[in-house]
Amino acid sequence: MAKFLWGSATAAYQCEGGWKEGGKGMSNWETFCHSEKNVVNPVTGDVASDHYHRYEEDIRMLSEGGQNAYRFSIAWTRIIPKGVGERSREGIEFYHRILDTCKKYKVEPLVTLYHYDLPQGLFEKGGWENRDTVQAYIEYAKVCFEEFGDKVKLWATVNEPNYETICCYGRGNYPPNVQDLSRRWKAMYHLLLASAGAVSAYKDMKGKGQIGIVSDSYSIEALKDTPEYKEAIYMADLFYNRCVNEVSVNGVYSQGFIDKLKSDGFDLSYMLEEDKETFIKGKVDYLGINAYDRTLVKPYSGGETVMTANNTGDGKTKNETIIKGWFALDEDPYTEKNAWGCELYPKAVYNLLMQLKEIYPHTPIIITENGLGYYDKLEDGCVHDEYRVEFLKSYLEWIKKAIDDGCDVRGYFVWSTMDLYSWINGYKKRYGLVYVDYDNDNNRIPKDSYYWYKQYILSEGEKFNAKIQ
Structure with a gap:
């Protein structure tokens, strides 16, 4: 990567639509969205942003907006x-057309292989809890790769082994x-083993690019500086960050993480000795970071595990997490x-990047997602967000400061390219740089x-490029 990547991002199920077109099979998300379990925001991704039919328009607009990169996932x-x-072949040719369109508009593709949407047949056999997956x-x-x-x-x-498994097996709001x-720890282990196996396969196939994971x-911060609060920070870092990043970057699990799982009595018999070689061989070339907000913690003081x-x-349900012990x-x-309880605290990204620089000093970082969900309003043909x-x-100001202070950041992707289906949040929570008028075609x-983003890239982009020559 000779130039800094300025882009935006999507994911297949969230934007494509065309759920029964092109020979596509059923995923766990199509099944869930059409089931009686889909009660929080009972909508589907059947059409979503209709990117399946409008990908050229979206990539053209992205390019015209000054962006030189597009992160998307393959279904x-x-x-x-x-x-x-x-x-x-029909599905494969669809992504060839997307990639050819990226080339046409001089946009670098960053391709995610898996972003939550698991084939239904595999899901029914246990999904990521099943080693066969x-x-x-x-x-x-x-x-x-071929x-x-x-x-x-x-x-x-x-994409996001931590967050996906929290939603699937902690909050229980994803299938x-x-x-x-x-079950979370087992599914996450297999996700990370699959990631390492893919990295290893890419290297065996003499892949000429770079391959990473998106975490x-x-x-992790606290409002008090006491030993108890510092311990809570350490435990939360294991729970959210190190459980994914340590094995992905270093090829070895954090011993503190393994010791905690054992002391809690979790069955770890699925962690096989022969997997260690896969993890070592499957170390990533870069770490993709989805950065939205900080995690503010306090000591555990009693009660059972609760995650909502x-x-x-609408303010009716609060974000609450208690992890017993x-x-x-x-x-x-x-x-x-914002209305969904996401704290708007930009300095968090600087704090995170400097922590990552200290822990993984030789691993480049790409900010693979950063954005704000909001109730956007279309007024007189405009959205003034x-x-x-x-x-x-x-x-971006804090990311620039982290770069100036020695963190090796290679790119930045806004979530999201256009408005899309925001998983269990539905369609009202909008992230896009481009408004999608779902009621009008x-x-x-x-x-x-x-x-604004176009102008920022024009005026400030070179200041980021200078750091990665």
């Missing part, structure tokens, strides 16, 4: 509809919709938050933030 079910077995994923990854390797120089194996941390990571999330934005989430009453402009600007309308 496993378009490549191998049943998750294993026959591949679909690991090998199925590696075989799928090999097909992608088919698209000459067009893709930046790969990401898995399989259960609350069981023992939602957090600056505000997915409605580990820590509890705290709240700063003086910081601004000055709140998003201020959010992005403040984050999914028309695209650039927001003020789209124009």
